[in-house]
Amino acid sequence: MFENCTHNICIVTGHFGAGKTNFAVNLALREKLSGREVTLVDLDIVNPYFRAADNRAELEAAGVRCILPEFANTNVDIPTLPPEIYSALEVYEKPTDRLTIFDVGGDNGAVALGMYRRFFEEYGYDMLCCVNCYRPLTATASDALESLREIEDCSGMKITGIVNTSNLGDETTTEDILDSLSFADELSELAKVPVVCTAVMSETAEKLSGVKNIYPIRQITKRMY
Amino acid sequence: MAKKVLMKGNEAIAEAAIKSGCLYFFGYPITPQTEISEYMAKRMPKVGGLCLQAESEISAINMVMGAAASGTRCLTSSSSPGVSLKSEGISYIVGCDLPCVIVNVQRGGPGLGGIQPSQQDYYQATKANGHGDEQIIVLAPASVQEMAQLTSEAFDLADIYRMPAMILADGALGQMMEPVDFELTSKREIPEKTWATNGTEGKRPKNIINSLYMNPNDLEDSIIARYKRYDEVAEKETKYEEYKCDDADIVIVSYGITARICKTAIAAARAKGIKVGLLRPITLWPYPKKPLLKLADSAKHFLVVELNMGQMVDDVKVATECKKPVSFFGRTGGVIPSPADVLAEIEKIAGGLN
8 A cells, every 4th residue: 555645535736747647547556456445536627638538448447446527538628527526535434445546637727626625624635746857847846846836726725745756758767766856855845745755667666776765657648659 | 967858749839939039929728739828827927028818819919910020039829720810910920021930739620620639720831821922931840859949940930031930730749748858959040130110219210010012013022022032941941851761662741740650650561561651841831842752753652641631632742743643541630540540551552552
């Protein structure tokens, strides 16, 4: 089990393009393997393409329940959020048995969380913020802090953990990951929020055995051509 | 730290524009290019520029005309239906001989169409973006890196030839993320803008920016002068990529995101012993006629692949002077073919050649 997610609601947010969806999908599959009942909610109201809905078949085959916007990957500009989402907010007696992951759209896409806030606050939640220092608008800890605060303001909720998803796509090197660690620590200090892990492609993760809190992931979300 | 950054294609356009000295962005949101506006809204105030969301696309292009007249670098962006709205303004800008950069991150049409990627605005961009005898430069990037580089080049070309330049991308390129190195963008010498209406300070006669002519002969003269400039652009600024064409029996002609799909298909076809190559126009106007005519001697067949119903086919026929058969394969309305679909088409043609 992902020790840093102690509640049964885990909200994955971050600046758009940070790698939220890929992290959320990896987390869902891993937690399912560890024996929890996992539901993944695609709450992205921002991105027209490249979303959790692309991975529905793989997720469902693994036994992860998916709740997707009714019009994801169609020509409807604004995906509507299905009422089924409320069913994923039930109170669970043993938090460790179940996990509902919310994959939230970037930046002000976090506004979509607002309508469920009272449930989150009542039942308790972990709210992770994915940060990638190779994205130009979150390249420095202070810029990343600005983005993190914007997400908090839009959602009216507090980020509880930072996920360092720093990467340069297919060109990511071990050095790029090592270089990103101090950025994540600096952001953590500024935001007063702990870094819960550094998410790294498994082939790179193997070379980082000495680094703490490495969370190996694989590229699951869609790549084009 | 790595010197590259990871960006969406739309962001790469916006950042490249800022790095090229663009100080004004006027736009109106539309999927799948809205990240350009969002990026500009965040970055422009930090570089002393202005990002303004106009009340419509028509308004945005007319703001571009005003800003361009002052000699300042400016940008507008939209997606297909929004670019249609800009067409009147584009024609006026051409008539005024003003430089600017226009971005079209194409989506499915006609009408409101859809939000998925397309290349259905090829005719519009290269032949009929506005009324009158007029032309704009059209650049077709095929990667996020090229989104950045061609944006930078578009600003230079627009200034050098005093005409609009368009980045004709598509939703896939706009939304996909790849590493970008901005140091790879080149800068060219830009002539002084002696025509700009930026204040005489009492030191020079006033400049007038106008597309209305009282005398038809003067209007004709202005158009002929402009067409001489177009000839110069065609002579000096045509860009293309030739990929495995030397021994190719079949030459695919494809641009933008589709060219990438074709390259994957070409690798698969070559593994099966089919000699196939790619001519990728980087400038859709001026069109790479000369290299295509040359390939018409060695190749046996041309296959045009686009995300539309075959809008570039006639350009290939004209360029190759119909010396060899030209066929078409494509999907449209926001549907993207797979490399396997293109490979099947290549195999069908190869079967007919033997």
